Structure formats: C-alpha cells, structure tokens
Amino acid sequence: MALRADNLHQLAQGRYDVLIVGGGVNGAVSAAALAARGVRVALIDRGDFAGFTSAQSSNLIWGGIKYLESYDFRLVRKLCLSRNRLLQSYPASIREIRFLAAIPRGFRYPPWFLWLGAWLYWLLGNGFTAPPRFMPRGRLEQEEPIIDPGHCRGGFEYSDAYLPDSDARFVFGFVRTALDHGAVAANYLESLGGRRESDHWVIRTRDVITSREFDIAAKALINAAGPFVDEHNRLTGQQTEHRHVYSKGVHLIVGRLTPHSRVLAFFADDGRPFFAIPMGERTCIGTTDTPTASPYTVVTDEDREFVLDNINQRLRLSRPLTRQDIIAERCGVRPLAIRRDAGEAGDWLHLSRRHVIEVNPHDAHLSIFGGKLTDCLNVGDEVCAQIQRLGVARPRPEQIWYGEPPAAVRERFLRQARKADLDRLTEPGAAEPLSSRLWRRYGAVAFDLLDAIRHDSGEAEVLIGGCMRCEMRLIQKREMIVKLEDFLRRRTAIAQTARPEEISNAPGLMATCRILFGDEAQAKWLEYCRENGL
Ligand SMILES: Cc1cc2nc3c(=O)[nH]c(=O)nc-3n(C[C@H](O)[C@H](O)[C@H](O)COP(=O)(O)OP(=O)(O)OC[C@H]3O[C@@H](n4cnc5c(N)ncnc54)[C@H](O)[C@@H]3O)c2cc1C
Numbered sequence: 159m160a161l162r163a164d165n166l167h168q169l170a171q172g173r174y175d176v177l178i179v180g181g182g183v184n185g186a187v188s189a190a191a192l193a194a195r196g197v198r199v200a201l202i203d204r205g206d207f208a209g210f211t212s213a214q215s216s217n218l219i220w221g222g223i224k225y226l227e228s229y230d231f232r233l234v235r236k237l238c239l240s241r242n243r244l245l246q247s248y249p250a251s252i253r254e255i256r257f258l259a260a261i262p263r264g265f266r267y268p269p270w271f272l273w274l275g276a277w278l279y280w281l282l283g284n285g286f287t288a289p290p291r292f293m294p295r296g297r298l299e300q301e302e303p304i305i306d307p308g309h310c311r312g313g314f315e316y317s318d319a320y321l322p323d324s325d326a327r328f329v330f331g332f333v334r335t336a337l338d339h340g341a342v343a344a345n346y347l348e349s350l351g352g353r354r355e356s357d358h359w360v361i362r363t364r365d366v367i368t369s370r371e372f373d374i375a376a377k378a379l380i381n382a383a384g385p386f387v388d389e390h391n392r393l394t395g396q397q398t399e400h401r402h403v404y405s406k407g408v409h410l411i412v413g414r415l416t417p418h419s420r421v422l423a424f425f426a427d428d429g430r431p432f433f434a435i436p437m438g439e440r441t442c443i444g445t446t447d448t449p450t451a452s453p454y455t456v457v458t459d460e461d462r463e464f465v466l467d468n469i470n471q472r473l474r475l476s477r478p479l480t481r482q483d484i485i486a487e488r489c490g491v492r493p494l495a496i497r498r499d500a501g502e503a504g505d506w507l508h509l510s511r512r513h514v515i516e517v518n519p520h521d522a523h524l525s526i527f528g529g530k531l532t533d534c535l536n537v538g539d540e541v542c543a544q545i546q547r548l549g550v551a552r553p554r555p556e557q558i559w560y561g562e563p564p565a566a567v568r569e570r571f572l573r574q575a576r577k578a579d580l581d582r583l584t585e586p587g588a589a590e591p592l593s594s595r596l597w598r599r600y601g602a603v604a605f606d607l608l609d610a611i612r613h614d615s616g617e618a619e620v621l622i623g624g625c626m627r628c629e630m631r632l633i634q635k636r637e638m639i640v641k642l643e644d645f646l647r648r649r650t651a652i653a654q655t656a657r658p659e660e661i662s663n664a665p666g667l668m669a670t671c672r673i674l675f676g677d678e679a680q681a682k683w684l685e686y687c688r689e690n691g692l
Contacts, residue, residue: 162638166365168342170372174200175550177361177376179349179390182212183329183534184513184526185382189336189343190560191538192545196553199341200374201333204348204366206644208329210453211384212531213648214490215325216409216435216445218421219244219252219532220318222511223279224431231282233512238283240532245286245319247535247561250568250598251328254287255320255436258302259423260310260472266429269311276316287317304416306474320421320435323599325531326648332534334636335559346640351393352379354521359394367640378522378548380541385453385493387525398516400527401498404453404491408461409444411437411486411654412479426468434469438589440485440655443469450491457487486654495527515540522548535560563602571597571604578608583618583626595624600632607632621666621673623652630673639674642686658690 176192178185181203189201203209221238222230244252259276261269276290293313298305305313321328333343350371352361359379364371383390388401416422419436426432435442443465462481470478495514513529515537524544529537538559546552562568575581575593584592596604610617610628617628623646625633639645646653646661653661661667662683671679686692 161635162344162346162640165342165344165638166347169200169202169344169347169363169374172198172200172342172375173358174198174342174374174376176200176378176380176545177202177359177374178380178382179203179361180382180384180386181207181329181333181343181345182210182382182384183208183325183332183531184384184529184537185380186212186329186332186336187534187538187560188380188382188526188541189341190332190339191542192552193336193339193341194557194559195542195555196557197545197550199336200376201336201341201343202347202349202363202374203345206345206640206648207333207343207638208326208648209345209644211490211493212329213324213326214407214409214488215531216407216433217321217325217437217442218318218433218435219320221279221283221532222530223275223316223318225511226275226279234279235282236512236536237530237532238279238286240534240536241319242283242286243535244532249565250562250594251321251323251331252319253322254317256288256315256317256420257423257433258293258298258305258313258315258420260298260305260313262310262425265311265425273314276314279316287319290314290316302416302418302422304473304475305422306472309472315420318421321531322438324648324651324654327599327650328531330637330649332538332560339559343638345638345644349383349390349393351390353394354523359522361394378524378545378550380545381523381525385491387493387527391525394523396518396521396523396525398518398525398527399498400495400514400516400525402493402527403496404450405494406448406450406455406489406491407445408457408465409442409488410457410462410465410484411440411442411488412483413441413485414439415441415473415475422473424468424472426464427471432468434473437651438655439587442488442654444488447492453491453493455489455491457489461489485657488654493528513537515544517544517548519548522550524548567602568597571602571608574605574608578612580608580611583611585620585624588624596629600629603632603636621670622661622664623650623656625650625652625670627669627673630670634674641689642671642674642682643689645670645674646686658692662687662690662692 175198178201193199295312298313299307346366348364350362422434424432514527516525581591619627675682
C-alpha cells in the first residue's frame with residue numbers, strides 16, 4: 159500500500175490543475191488524457207477504481223446494433239467508429255469476436271429485415287470488421303448445435319469486440335497510464351463536497367480506510383461520479399441541464415456452455431437482446447434492462463429466474479441450468495443522461511445511451527453524464543478540449559494518451575520470451591500462451607516479469623488463478639490493492655470465475671495475501687471472508 163500512502167500524502171499537500179471525482183471509466187480516461195498532456199491531475203474514488211458500474215458491464219466494445227431499432231444511426235455510427243479506434247489501439251486487450259444471432263420464430267421483424275440491419279451495421283462501421291454471414295436453420299444447427307432450432311428461423315453472424323480480461327482491468331489500465339504520466343490517484347478516498355474559493359476549488363475528502371479527513375485544492379473540478387453525478391453536484395452546489403436515470407442490468411456467470419468462442423445472441427421474452435458471452439472457461443449470461451430508482455442494486459430471485467429461463471428456453475442443454483450452476487453474479491445500473499426538464503423518462507428502451515459533458519465555465523466545473531466503455535476515448539478527448547477552454551494549460555497538447563506500446567516493442571518482448579522459453583510455463587488448460595497473457599495484462603512492464611523469472615525460476619510459481627509470484631509482487635507495487643477483493647474481482651477476474659468457497663480454500667491464497675498485504679495478510683483475508691459471507 160506504499161503507493162497509496164504516498165499519494166494520499168501528496169494529495170493533502172499539493173495544489174492541482176484538475177481534481178477528478180470518480181475512478182470509473184469516465185474518470186480514468188479523463189485522468190489519463192489530461193495527465194499525458196501535462197496537466198497536474200488528482201484522481202480519487204471512494205471505492206476501488208472501477209469498483210462500481212465499470213465492473214458490471216457486459217465486457218463488450220460494440221457499436222450498439224440494438225440502437226438501430228430506435229433509428230439512432232448517429233449513435234451507432236459514433237460507437238462503431240469508437241469500437242474501431244479501440245480495436246486498432248488495443249490489439250491485445252480488445253478482440254474482435256463473432257456474434258451469432260438466432261432469429262426467433264414469429265419475431266417482430268422478418269429475417270430479411272434483420273439481415274439488412276446486419277449489413278447496415280457493418281457499413282456504419284466502415285466495414286472494419288469481418289462481414290456478416292447468413293445462416294439458414296440447417297447450418298445454424300450444424301455449427302452451434304447447442305441452440306434449440308425449434309425456437310428459430312435461422313440466424314446470422316456479425317462482428318463486434320470484447321474485453322478478454324475484464325472491464326475493470328481495462329479501466330485500471332487508464333488509471334495506471336495517468337499515474338505513469340504524473341497524476342496522483344487514490345482509491346478509497348471519498349469526496350464530501352466542497353466550495354469554490356475565488357479561482358480554485360477546495361474539496362473535503364475522507365480516507366474511507368482510516369476516516370482521516372483533509373482538503374484537496376484544484377483549479378478545476380471534474381465530476382465523473384457515474385450514477386452519483388447528481389448527488390455530487392448537490393454537494394458542490396452545481397446546477398445542470400441534465401440528470402441521470404438508472405437502468406439495472408444483471409449477468410450470471412456459469413460453466414462454459416459451448417466450446418466456440420463466439421457470443422450467442424438471442425431476443426429474450428421481453429424482446430430485448432440477450433447474450434451468452436465467453437469468459438475464459440466460463441460463460442456470462444445476460445443482461446436485463448429495467449428502470450430503477452437507486453444506484454444501489456442487488457440480484458433478486460426474479461432476475462435469476464428471468465436470465466435462467468430465457469437461456470434454458472433457447473439452448474439444448476443436457477439439463478436446464480439452475481441456481482446451483484451460478485458461479486458468480488454481476489449487477490449494476492446504467493447511468494442514462496436525460497434533460498432535467500424532460501419529465502418522466504418515457505420509452506425506456508429508446509432512451510439515448512449518449513454521453514453528455516456539461517460545463518460550468520464560471521466555476522471551472524465539468525459533469526460527465528452517461529457514456530459507455532466503448533465511448534471512452536471520445537470522453538477523454540472531449541474532456542481535454544473542455545478543460546483547455548476553462549483556462550487550464552495543456553503543456554503537451556498533441557501527446558497521444560491511449561493505446562498499447564508499439565508493435566515493435568511487443569515483438570521484442572515476444573522474441574525475448576521465446577528465447578527464455580517462457581511459454582513452457584503456460585498452465586495446462588490455459589486459453590493462451592503465457593507470453594500473450596503477460597503482454598496483454600502488463601504491456602511493456604512485462605519485461606520486468608521476464609527478467610524476474612530469468613533470475614529466479616521460483617518467481618514463476620503460480621499462486622492463485624494462474625497468477626505467478628512475480629506478478630503478485632508487481633501488482634503489489636503498481637496496482638494499489640487495498641482490499642483482497644480489489645485483486646480478486648477487479649485487477650483479475652478470479653472472483654468472477656471461481657466460487658468464493660473455492661477461492662478462500664485455494665492453497666496459494668495466504669501466500670498471495672502475504673505479498674499483497676505483509677503483516678496485514680490475515681486481517682485482509684478475514685475482511686474478504688466477512689464481506690463475502692464466508
Ligand atoms: C449491466 C450493464 C452492462 C453494460 N454493458 C456495457 C458494454 O458491454 N459495453 C459498454 O461500452 N458499456 C456497457 N455498459 C455501460 C458502462 O459500463 C457504463 O456506462 C460505465 O461503466 C460508467 O462509467 P462511469 O465512470 O460513468 O461510472 P462508474 O464506473 O460508476 O464510476 C463512478 C465512480 O465514482 C465514484 N464516486 C461516486 N461518488 C463519489 C464520491 N463522492 N467521492 C469519490 N468517488 C465517488 C464511485 O465509487 C465510482 O467508482 C454497461 C452498463 C451496465 C450497468
């Protein structure tokens with residue numbers, strides 16, 4: 159926790175150009191973009207980074223084919239281009255994936271219309287991905303026998319993209335980029351609100367771990383609190399033209415349903431798209447889309463029933479999935495931006511999923527409403543442009559702030575990994591060679607891991623969830639782990655792919671805790687057990 163302690167100290171002492179409240183995707187990209195361009199940035203989150211909505215998504219980077227139904231072509235075009243830009247910039251962390259959509263019998267549109275929609279979607283995305291492919295019923299049955307043909311009139315395949323690690327890991331990458339460019343960030347540090355004093359903000363903060371309070375001073379304030387944007391604006395006296403409404407979404411994670419790595423797409427009983435998404439050795443099923451009044455949600459029995467019923471009806475499984483098959487659950491709210499004067503939300507499903515950045519130049523204040531992971535690079539760019547208009551200088555305005563290291567660096571890493579015969583250490587049953595996994599997760603820092611293993615083969619010992627001892631040391635130094643859950647659920651997806659009982663009995667867990675927490679290992683393990691009802 160040395161990194162966090164150090165950063166807390168700096169936050170209490172320094173004065174910043176910009177303070178960002180909220181370390182979900184919107185706050186993280188804002189921090190990365192501004193810090194890379196030379197702005198002095200402070201970033202805080204009252205939970206873990208990506209600890210709220212940004213850890214509950216479908217892990218998809220997609221153009222939003224479903225928004226074609228609401229004729230929101232502008233949004234689909236924008237999201238498709240954002241997806242393409244992300245695919246180009248993150249060749250290891252974001253992968254194109256095929257979606258196989260089954261066309262239900264008696265559906266509200268004829269198959270030819272959906273097929274046309276698939277081509278329109280492809281064209282709106284500049285034909286960047288593999289083209290769509292029609293699948294008559296016989297072919298569908300042959301290629302994906304798990305889909306119950308009794309329910310459909312054939313299907314079609316099209317492409318989008320997904321995050322093979324996870325949404326939270328992807329978002330943490332932006333926090334890390336911000337830190338690498340000199341930003342000062344701390345998780346578990348809550349903003350209690352504050353005031354504008356002549357030319358700067360003074361925000362009172364509380365360390366959630368120790369309850370210590372102190373002020374942070376900054377010229378400009380960015381409210382990236384996701385579903386809590388309105389709440390935080392109340393704490394700072396900001397009036398906005400927009401506000402959030404919430405849509406709850408649930409996913410269930412079960413054992414792997416099909417050996418093929420493609421997303422199975424269906425239309426659920428309520429007519430909404432519904433997916434079975436590959437997640438390593440697991441499948442993630444969902445999601446739901448229901449209005450809710452509060453950002454705090456839990457998975458109810460009704461949600462579980464809806465998801466399980468829908469998947470059981472559409473697949474030919476050796477036996478129907480039941481609650482006992484659920485390994486982990488995900489549940490969150492989509493913060494959707496509407497105009498404050500719009501009254502009731504109206505047609506729920508057709509509410510726009512666009513983001514809105516509202517600026518109050520008088521107070522040097524920005525509020526980020528709505529958005530999607532897919533849209534994140536646009537949010538970062540727009541925040542940079544707006545901040546400059548507020549009079550905050552960007553010493554390096556042209557600096558690229560996103561993307562993986564250049565292909566030549568990757569080639570050098572893979573060459574060195576081959577020379578060291580690194581892939582002989584790949585775990586049996588792993589979905590990919592160790593060298594690809596390390597490069598994807600750590601980028602150029604993976605060279606340090608290679609060095610550590612070359613110097614001491616004991617550093618390659620796997621402790622938990624495929625993670626090696628040397629990775630744990632790196633994570634401890636660079637990834638600001640405060641609770642065991644931060645490591646198990648957000649820096650890795652271990653807690654999404656194994657049951658809590660399995661995790662707490664894993665042989666390498668205590669060694670992991672000792673590296674991450676030193677003398678506090680036992681206490682942190684007990685805290686995890688308590689918080690997970692073990
Ligand atoms: C079920 C579901 C599926 C989705 N699927 C996809 C998908 O497949 N693809 C896609 O592109 N998008 C998807 N989304 C949308 C996407 O996940 C969200 O739009 C995005 O994660 C929102 O990020 P955010 O940064 O605005 O909010 P958050 O991630 O919620 O971050 C806000 C942060 O602010 C912090 N905070 C709040 N108040 C304070 C305070 N007072 N002090 C300090 N910190 C504070 C919170 O702790 C939180 O971490 C999905 C969303 C849901 C719910």
